[in-house]
Amino acid sequence: MSKHDVKRLLVNYKTLEEFQNFKEIGVQELSMKEELEENIIENDSESPFYGIYYGDRLVARMCLYKIDSKFDFYFDPPQNYLELWKLEVLEPYRELGFGETLVNYAKSFDLPVKTNARQRSDYFWEKMNFEPVTYNPDRDRGENPYVWYPEGVQAQEQSETESSLAPE
């Protein structure tokens, strides 16, 4: 196993400490910490995070979540798909391909993948063969969704929505 393999991250205090180096720390990580402290989840249980270690240091990570087909409003035919978020590579380790490695890992499950692309990251996602979707405010609610279609999968047709759903 090379030192740049993608690893499933385990929920433990070491992982949570490594997470502190990333910008996108939110309620999800806090929730993991609380569950660990209160013994709601076991130490070293599997998290939905995947990461790349450079030596001993976690330098890149992403979160990957399987969404059930009954909540699939993006793909045709409707199916289980992966939601990818919190893709982040630590500053000194950028431009080394770690982001690409993680995204390719997500694609290797051969399920459709959906992400919410950050400002000015369109170039990256298009390089990774993701495509923007036709914006549907009811479904996307301000997100900037990019999706990757495995072979045989296409965009789900969206039904017409009212021109304005904002309150009167």
Added chain:
Amino acid sequence: MSKHDVKRLLVNYKTLEEFQNFKEIGVQELSMKEELEENIIENDSESPFYGIYYGDRLVARMCLYKIDSKFDFYFDPPQNYLELWKLEVLEPYRELGFGETLVNYAKSFDLPVKTNARQRSDYFWEKMNFEPVTYNPDRDRGENPYVWYPEGVQAQEQSETESSLAPE
């Protein structure tokens, strides 16, 4: 009408030009521009955006979207609620209460309000009487949801989820 009133923004080229000053420009604004150019929506039709003008200049805005009760996974009893996003005040006009004015306007519809709080904005939302929710990865998918409960409304009980939905 005082010059700091909240106004429903109309979809036209002037509004779209004003939007260029804001950081959070995404697929939603691009979509409005395309629909305007292709005459899919009429000039001066109502947008889901609300804003505050300082003189002639749009200096603060938010997007407000009514979510149908059948998609309500946050409130008890389940009901129509407002999703608030793209709340942003232009840099030189911060700390003047425009953000508060917009959020209070959202609350004035007397529907529950949900937002995805950005990093380090917890203080602001708590000051506005919003509360963080108990994180549910299936529902929240990496978001940092803050909600405002009108009187008589409370948090929706979440059913237990599998400990890990990430792919094997």
